[in-house]
Amino acid sequence: MRHVMVEGPEGRAYIDGGPTVFTMRWIFEGLFADAGESLADHLAVHSTDLLARHAWRSGGGLDLFADIDRSVDAIGEFAGAADAQGYRDFCARSAAIYRTLETSFIGAERPSPLDLLRRVGLMRLGELWNTAPFRTMWSALGDYFPDPRLQQLFGRYATYVGSSPWFAPATLMLVAHVEQDGVWLVRGGMRAVADALRGLGERQGAQFRCGADVTRILVENGRAAGVELAGGERITADAVLFNGDAAALESLGAPGAPRPAQRSLSAITWCVNAPTSGFPLAHHNVFFAEDYAEEFRAIFDRREVTAAPTIYICAQDRGHAAPAPGMPERLLILINAPADGDRRDFDAADYAERTHALLRACGLEIGQGGSVATTPSGFNALFPATGGALYGQASHGPTATLKRAGARARLPGLYLAGGSVHPGPGVPMAAMSGRLAAARLLEDAAGRATPVRFAPGAGGF
Numbered sequence: 001m002r003h004v005m006v007e008g009p010e011g012r013a014y015i016d017g018g019p020t021v022f023t024m025r026w027i028f029e030g031l032f033a034d035a036g037e038s039l040a041d042h043l044a045v046h047s048t049d050l051l052a053r054h055a056w057r058s059g060g061g062l063d064l065f066a067d068i069d070r071s072v073d074a075i076g077e078f079a080g081a082a083d084a085q086g087y088r089d090f091c092a093r094s095a096a097i098y099r100t101l102e103t104s105f106i107g108a109e110r111p112s113p114l115d116l117l118r119r120v121g122l123m124r125l126g127e128l129w130n131t132a133p134f135r136t137m138w139s140a141l142g143d144y145f146p147d148p149r150l151q152q153l154f155g156r157y158a159t160y161v162g163s164s165p166w167f168a169p170a171t172l173m174l175v176a177h178v179e180q181d182g183v184w185l186v187r188g189g190m191r192a193v194a195d196a197l198r199g200l201g202e203r204q205g206a207q208f209r210c211g212a213d214v215t216r217i218l219v220e221n222g223r224a225a226g227v228e229l230a231g232g233e234r235i236t237a238d239a240v241l242f243n244g245d246a247a248a249l250e251s252l253g254a255p256g257a258p259r260p261a262q263r264s265l266s267a268i269t270w271c272v273n274a275p276t277s278g279f280p281l282a283h284h285n286v287f288f289a290e291d292y293a294e295e296f297r298a299i300f301d302r303r304e305v306t307a308a309p310t311i312y313i314c315a316q317d318r319g320h321a322a323p324a325p326g327m328p329e330r331l332l333i334l335i336n337a338p339a340d341g342d343r344r345d346f347d348a349a350d351y352a353e354r355t356h357a358l359l360r361a362c363g364l365e366i367g368q369g370g371s372v373a374t375t376p377s378g379f380n381a382l383f384p385a386t387g388g389a390l391y392g393q394a395s396h397g398p399t400a401t402l403k404r405a406g407a408r409a410r411l412p413g414l415y416l417a418g419g420s421v422h423p424g425p426g427v428p429m430a431a432m433s434g435r436l437a438a439a440r441l442l443e444d445a446a447g448r449a450t451p452v453r454f455a456p457g458a459g460g461f
C-alpha cells in the first residue's frame with residue numbers, strides 16, 4: 001500500500017499510489033476476529049452506493065451502483081432493455097460462480113483440478129461446469145450484453161487480476177460479484193488498512209522492520225533458516241514466510257521459483273495533487289478506450305502502451321467530503337502497460353500529455369499541480385523480479401488460476417503468501433493467502449492439521 005507524497009498548489013498531500021478498490025471486508029473482519037478484536041475499532045470504512053463512474057470518449061456515460069435495480073435502470077437508459085435484462089442475468093451468473101468457488105477455491109489451499117472437483121462434489125458438477133473455465137470472458141460477456149460498451153465495462157474486471165478479457169477465463173466474471181457485494185471507502189485511504197493490520201500484529205507481539213531489503217533466504221540442512229538483509233545482517237528463524245512475488249525466489253537463493261507463462265499487467269501511474277474541472281468525478285472513474293482489443297494486443301503482443309488507452313482515476317477525496325471547486329484534490333491516474341520494466345524503461349512524460357488529451361476529450365480538465373509518476377521500471381524496483389507486473393502471472397487460459405504456487409514452497413520451512421500465489425492478486429486475496437500460509441506453517445510446526453475456519457460474510461474464516 002504505497003503512500004506517495006506529492007507537492008501541490010496548497011501544500012503537500014499523501015496519495016494512495018497502489019490499491020484503491022477495497023472489497024471483501026469480511027476477510028479483514030475475520031483476521032481481527034481471530035485475534036479477539038474487531039476491525040471496526042481500528043478502521044473506519046463506509047460502503048458506497050456508486051461503485052464506479054464510466055465514460056466513453058465516443059460519448060455516453062454510465063454509473064454502476066451497489067443496488068442492482070438501480071444499475072438495471074441506468075443500463076436500460078444507457079443501452080436498452082436487452083442489456084438491462086442481460087445485466088440481471090449476468091449478476092445471477094457471477095454470483096453463482098462466486099458461490100461455487102468461495103470455499104472450494106478462494107478460501108482453501110490451492111487445489112489441483114481433481115481436488116477442485118472433489119471439493120465441489122460430483123452432485124454439483126453442473127455448477128463447476130457453469131464457472132466456464134473453457135470460455136473466454138469476452139465471449140461469455142457477449143451472451144449477456146448486446147452493447148459492446150458493456151462487454152468492455154464488465155470485461156475490464158479481468159484487469160483486476162492483470163489479465164486480458166480476451167484470454168482470461170469467463171470464471172473471472174466472479175470479480176463483478178465481489179464488487180457488487182460491497183466496495184468500501186476507507187477513512188485515511190488504503191494506507192489505513194495496512195496501518196490497522198500492523199497495529200493488530202504489534203498487539204499480538206509481532207515486530208515490523210520496514211525499509212530492510214532481504215537479499216537471501218538462508219538455507220540450513222535443507223530447510224529455510226532465516227533471511228539475510230542488504231547490509232549483511234542475518235536473522236535466523238524456524239520458518240520464513242515470503243510475500244514478495246514468488247518469481248523472486250530464485251534470486252533469493254530459494255529453489256522453486258515458478259516461471260510465469262505470462263506476466264500480468266503493469267501500469268504507468270501518476271499521483272496528482274491538482275484541481276480538476278469539467279467532468280464530475282466520482283471516487284472510482286474509468287475513461288474507456290474506443291478500441292479495447294487494441295489495448296490488449298498492444299500490451300501482450302507488441303509489448304507497448306496503446307496510443308489511446310483506457311484510463312482509471314481514483315479521486316481519493318470524493319465520496320468522503322468533496323473538494324471545494326478550484327481546490328486541489330488527490331488523484332491516482334493509471335493506464336495499463338506491459339510488465340517489461342526489467343528490460344526497458346518507459347518515459348512517463350511520453351504518455352502524460354496523451355493521457356491529459358484523452359481525458360480532455362471526455363470533458364475532464366486537470367489543472368496545475370504536482371505529480372509523481374511510476375513506470376513499469378519503478379514497479380519492478382518495488383516488486384523485484386516482476387518486470388513491474390502488479391498481479392503475479394496473468395490469468396490466461398482455463399488452468400492458469402490453478403497453476404499459482406501454493407502456501408508451502410518447495411523448500412521445507414518456507415511459506416508463500418501474496419498476490420502472486422494462490423488464491424490470487426488483490427488486497428483481500430493476498431490477505432487470504434497469508435491466512436492460508438499461516439495455517440500451513442502452524443500445521444507443520446504442530447505436526448498435525450490446523451483447522452481453518454471459513455465463514456464468509458460472517459466474520460471471516
Ligand SMILES: Cc1cc2nc3c(=O)[nH]c(=O)nc-3n(C[C@H](O)[C@H](O)[C@H](O)COP(=O)(O)OP(=O)(O)OC[C@H]3O[C@@H](n4cnc5c(N)ncnc54)[C@H](O)[C@@H]3O)c2cc1C
Nearest residue numbers: 018019020021212213214244382390418419425426427430
Ligand atoms: C497501482 C496498483 C493498483 C492496484 N489496485 C488494486 C485495487 O484497487 N484493489 C486491490 O485489491 N488490489 C489492487 N492492486 C493489487 C494489490 O495491491 C496486490 O495484489 C496486493 O497488494 C498484493 O499483496 P502482497 O502482500 O502480495 O504484496 P505487496 O502489497 O506488493 O507487498 C509486498 C512487499 O514486499 C516488498 N518486498 C518484495 N521483495 C522484497 C525483498 N526481497 N525484501 C524486502 N521487501 C521486499 C515489496 O516492496 C512490497 O512492499 C493494485 C496494485 C498496484 C501496484
